[in-house]
Amino acid sequence: xxYAFFPGCVSRGGCPELYPATKLIxxxxxxxxxxxxxxxxxGAGVLQEKNELLGDTLNAxxxxxxxxxxxxxxxxxSTCQGVMSQANHxxxxxxxxxxxxxxxxxxxxxxxxxxxxxxxxxxxxxDVGMDKLLSLITRPLAGVRLAPFYGCYIVRPAAALxxxxxPERLESLxxxxxxxxxxxxxxxxxTRCCGFPILTINERNSMAMVGKHTSEAKDLGxxxxxxxxxxxxxxxxxxxxxxxAQAGRPIDLPILHMPQAIGLAMGLSAQEMGLKRHxxxxxxxxxxIGAGAS
Amino acid sequence: xxxxxxxxxxxxxxxxxxxxxxxxxxxxEDNGTVLDALIKVREDTDGTFSLRCSCRSSICGSCAMRIxxxxxxxxxxxAKDMMIDGVITVEPAGNMxxxxxxxxxxxxxxxxxxxxxxxxxxxxxxxxAEYIASNEAMLHLSDVTSxxxxxxxxxxxxxxxxxxxxxxxAALAKAYRFTADPRDGDENGVSKDRLEELTKPSGMWDCTRxxxxxxxxxxxxxxxxxxxxxxDQAIEAGFHNTNGARHTEAFSESVQHSGWxxxxxxxxxxxxxxxxxxxxxxxxxxxxxxxxxxMPPIIHKKIPDSKNVGKIFDKVxxxxxx
Numbered sequence: 001x002x003y004a005f006f007p008g009c010v011s012r013g014g015c016p017e018l019y020p021a022t023k024l025i026x027x028x029x030x031x032x033x034x035x036x037x038x039x040x041x042x043g044a045g046v047l048q049e050k051n052e053l054l055g056d057t058l059n060a061x062x063x064x065x066x067x068x069x070x071x072x073x074x075x076x077x078s079t080c081q082g083v084m085s086q087a088n089h090x091x092x093x094x095x096x097x098x099x100x101x102x103x104x105x106x107x108x109x110x111x112x113x114x115x116x117x118x119x120x121x122x123x124x125x126x127d128v129g130m131d132k133l134l135s136l137i138t139r140p141l142a143g144v145r146l147a148p149f150y151g152c153y154i155v156r157p158a159a160a161l162x163x164x165x166x167p168e169r170l171e172s173l174x175x176x177x178x179x180x181x182x183x184x185x186x187x188x189x190x191t192r193c194c195g196f197p198i199l200t201i202n203e204r205n206s207m208a209m210v211g212k213h214t215s216e217a218k219d220l221g222x223x224x225x226x227x228x229x230x231x232x233x234x235x236x237x238x239x240x241x242x243x244x245a246q247a248g249r250p251i252d253l254p255i256l257h258m259p260q261a262i263g264l265a266m267g268l269s270a271q272e273m274g275l276k277r278h279x280x281x282x283x284x285x286x287x288x289i290g291a292g293a294s
Numbered sequence: 295x296x297x298x299x300x301x302x303x304x305x306x307x308x309x310x311x312x313x314x315x316x317x318x319x320x321x322x323e324d325n326g327t328v329l330d331a332l333i334k335v336r337e338d339t340d341g342t343f344s345l346r347c348s349c350r351s352s353i354c355g356s357c358a359m360r361i362x363x364x365x366x367x368x369x370x371x372x373a374k375d376m377m378i379d380g381v382i383t384v385e386p387a388g389n390m391x392x393x394x395x396x397x398x399x400x401x402x403x404x405x406x407x408x409x410x411x412x413x414x415x416x417x418x419x420x421x422x423a424e425y426i427a428s429n430e431a432m433l434h435l436s437d438v439t440s441x442x443x444x445x446x447x448x449x450x451x452x453x454x455x456x457x458x459x460x461x462x463x464a465a466l467a468k469a470y471r472f473t474a475d476p477r478d479g480d481e482n483g484v485s486k487d488r489l490e491e492l493t494k495p496s497g498m499w500d501c502t503r504x505x506x507x508x509x510x511x512x513x514x515x516x517x518x519x520x521x522x523x524x525x526d527q528a529i530e531a532g533f534h535n536t537n538g539a540r541h542t543e544a545f546s547e548s549v550q551h552s553g554w555x556x557x558x559x560x561x562x563x564x565x566x567x568x569x570x571x572x573x574x575x576x577x578x579x580x581x582x583x584x585x586x587x588x589m590p591p592i593i594h595k596k597i598p599d600s601k602n603v604g605k606i607f608d609k610v611x612x613x614x615x616x
Contacts, residue, residue: 009555013590014583038599040553045503046545049522050529054610058549058603103609107602156505188363193452193504200564201537202500208456209502238579238588277587 001127003074004066005033006084006117009041010230011076014238017274018230021259022076022120024273028136028266029128033074036065042083044231045153045197052090053100059087060100061107063115073117076259078229082153082161084117089160119154121228121258125172130179138267140181141289144224146261147185147217147253148173149236151229155191176258177226180265185222189213196235210235210243214253224254224285226261233257238279254282264291295324297331297373302385303343304392313392328376328384329357329368332396345396352512355444359396360385365449365510387449389458402458403448406465414472415488418481425477438471438520440513447507447517459496463507463517466498470520473527489528498524499538540564550607553597557590 011018026033039062041047043055062084066073075081091097091113101110118126124133150173154161163169174184195209214236217225227233237255244251256264260273270291275282286292299318305311320334329347336343347357350369357368361376362383376382390398416425447463448454454462461469469492472478472485479485492498498521507517529539544563548556565572583589597603 009557013555013557014588016588038553038597038602040597040600040603041549041555043549044545044555046542047549049525049542050546051526051611054607057606057610061603061606103606106605106609107599152504152506156509158509192455193502193506195452195502197504198453198500198502200541200561202457202495205453205457205460205500205502209452212456238583242579279582279586279588 001030002032002034002071003118003123004069004071005035006039006062006073006075006080007035008075008077008080008230009044010234014234015230015257017277018076018233018257018259021257021263021273024268025259025263025266026120029124029132031074031123031128034069034071036062036069039065042080042087044079045083048083055083056087056090056096057100057103059084060091060097060111061104061109063088063091063117064104064109064111066115067112068109073115074120074123075117076120076228077231078119078151078154078227079231080153081117081119081122082151082156085162086157086160088115088117119228121154121172121176122166122169125168125175126166130175133176133179133262137180137265139265139290141261141265142181144182144285144288145185145222146177146182146256147187147220147222147225148177148190149194149213149217149225149227149229149232149255150191151227151232152191152193154228173226173228173258176262180262182261182265185217185220187213187216187220187222189216194229194232194235196231199235199239204246206235207239207243207246210239211247211251214240214243214251214255215247215249218251218253222253223288224256224261224282226256226258228258230257240280252280254278254280254285256282264289295326295374296321297326297328297377298381299331299335300381300383301332301335301343301395303395304386305342306394322373324374326373327369328361328371328373328382331373331382332368332384344394353442355442358387358444358446358449358512360388360449365446367444367446367512370512387445389449389451389454389462390445398445400445403443403445403462403464406461407443407468409461410465410469410472410492411488412468412472414475414478415485416477417479417487427476431474431476435471435474438467438474438515441467441471441511441515442513444512446510446512447515450506450510452504452506453500453502457496457500460500461492461497463501463521466492466501466524467515467517467520470524473524484531485527486531489524489531490533492524493528493533493536493539498528499536537564537566540566548594550604551596551600552594553600553603556594558592558594 040058048055177184195206199206263273297320304313318335320331322330348354352370386392386396453460476483501521541564
């Protein structure tokens with residue numbers, strides 16, 4: 001299985017543990033990742049505030065590069081997934097596509113409209129299958145309670161994410177949690193906002209969101225939270241101490257990137273999964289898993 | 295068809311008023327709606343069960359409530375599509391106090407609508423005859439004027455959940471209905487006073503772009519998209535001095551010049567390079583990032599062919615912005 005790899009900015013920036021963890025589990029899953037070094041940022045919804053056409057053109061450029069490779073796109077960021085899906089949804093309009101292609105012509109690129117960007121989460125559920133994943137689990141996370149946290153852009157708006165064609169996407173993260181042997185902690189906040197986009201704009205509100213979701217999961221008995229979105233991870237992990245101080249209570253809920261949780265269940269070490277880079281202490285969790293401390 | 299409902303109820307006159315759950319079964323037509331089932335409960339099972347409804351055809355906006363945890367109109371929701379393991383869960387709309395059962399108090403919703411002054415405010419000399427708006431301009435407003443004030447977006451807004459002072463999706467979409475109207479504002483149709491007011495705290499920049507309102511709106515208003523358009527209007531009108539505007543512009547510049555995001559420089563640029571107290575406030579986070587090996591690269595390398603990305607900016611935005 002081969003994909004054009006779109007790692008996004010954050011897995012190479014503020015969450016550098018995500019990129020190598022992804023590479024390692026993909027190796028085990030026989031997923032071959034071909035980089036697209038010249039692909040740009042998706043715009044993350046921020047660029048689209050200023051100019052939607054500009055954002056869509058940059059994404060069409062990436063889609064055209066993947067088409068030229070003859071490969072489907074694999075991403076590891078809920079936000080990248082959502083922004084690419086929305087762009088692709090709008091680019092279904094042939095007139096709009098032609099206009100966008102006009103901006104790409106100078107670089108010798110043309111998007112034909114056949115890209116199908118997929119988050120690793122969706123690739124696992126739809127292309128790899130849970131049987132294959134299960135066959136690679138050597139250290140099931142038995143007795144570990146994991147709360148799913150999707151990230152807004154991989155759950156809304158439904159129309160752009162093709163939930164009608166793929167209803168399994170709605171509970172994909174729960175399926176992963178079960179397959180790696182852990183127990184799902186279902187909670188209302190799992191599809192809500194982590195608050196990251198307003199971190200530098202209204203930090204108080206952003207921290208209130210972090211505090212609300214992490215403490216809700218913690219109070220329901222979660223040992224950790226698992227997310228397919230590195231932006232959510234940045235806020236929920238790096239800023240959790242600040243959110244706890246604002247909430248006036250301890251939280252101490254480790255936040256795992258989805259590939260890290262899978263890697264640990266595949267028997268990979270805490271060090272290989274980059275857990276030493278986490279802000280919230282993961283040692284009690286690792287002891288429970290039997291993975292030792294990093 | 296039998297419909298099983300799990301309904302959150304509340305009686306303010308009970309000895310100890312607390313929300314509680316009650317299960318009902320209602321028999322309705324196979325193509326019936328959630329509202330049909332709720333009305334059936336009120337008519338046949340419990341006459342004290344309270345809900346608001348009127349038109350039953352997605353026009354009046356009375357029956358917004360949370361169905362399976364998400365806001366929508368009960369009259370627009372087919373019961374057979376809403377069953378999860380055979381049950382439909384119904385709660386009152388969120389972010390508003392419950393009066394009784396599914397009836398909520400809309401006062402804060404209306405206060406926010408009134409706060410954006412929902413009427414045209416033309417400035418400058420009056421025209422000789424009537425104010426003229428082009429067909430194209432009015433057609434552009436047709437989505438946002440479809441709002442039926444049902445409160446579904448307000449119910450599910452993630453910012454209102456933590457900060458009741460936020461203007462919220464319905465009021466901001468309503469504000470856009472006027473800022474985008476060529477008859478509002480100065481002779482060029484720019485609503486500078488409105489936009490300045492909306493850039494203040496609790497306004498347009500406090501939206502977290504979670505799209506709950508886009509998903510909840512039963513009429514295609516897409517409130518968040520309107521809020522994004524307000525932000526663009528505000529920047530175009532010269533209101534750059536907010537963390538939000540700085541964030542958007544710094545993000546855009548980073549992608550334009552290097553092809554990807556320079557996370558390290560985005561934070562200080564958003565806070566404002568001269569905003570010493572805010573910058574100092576971030577020092578512990580920066581130290582924590584360094585000690586945990588989470589600092590984004592200090593030297594931000596351009597992606598290969600980044601100049602092609604810059605050229606796309608020029609072509610789409612026009613060279614004036616360079």
